[in-house]
Amino acid sequence: MTAFNEVRASSPATVTSGSEAEITALLEARLNHMVEEDPFWRQLVLCVARGKESVSYDGSHLEKRPDLSIFLSGAHRGFPLVVEAKIIDGANSKTEALYCDNGLRRFVDGEYAWGNREAYMIAYVRDGSSIDGKLTPFLSLAMGQTPPKYLVEGLPSAAGPGGVDLAWSQHGRSFLYDSSSTSPSEPGPISVWHLWLTKECNHE
Structure with a gap:
């Protein structure tokens, strides 16, 4: 949240009307700058990379970004x-459905974070939408x-302090790990944290 507030203060036009890639590039730069200047952040984070190539769970896709x-x-x-970041702007057809189809689904299908139990999604909100008002009803x-789309096992549960639109939802995963044993192993569910950021100032 601190990094995004600083991006919004320094580049308000980009946050308001720029592309998803432009905003994310600014956020990457700010997060890496924090590694250099914030001793606490440096203890937690080595670096932040945008578009870093990764592989899907079974290695069939080598250039997931x-x-x-x-x-x-x-x-x-x-x-x-x-x-994974997405713009939410209903007037331009960037809705919670797109957020889930082109974002959330990638964690369920094992394209991203297949070796992790947690992942993050960020929404750059331009139309006043909120997790409780848009994402939760959609996932409900x-x-x-049948079966639950996006393999929803738990609806978004608010987790942020006042003024921060943060929640986490839980999802099953639709793949199995390849293994040398006779039966492939299940990855277990993944918790996806949703942070929805607005073009107006958020209070921490």
């Missing part, structure tokens, strides 16, 4: 914290399908 990969100091270098409908 999540929007941000956060390499944590205490974690395996091959399994960074993966962040998906959860009622």
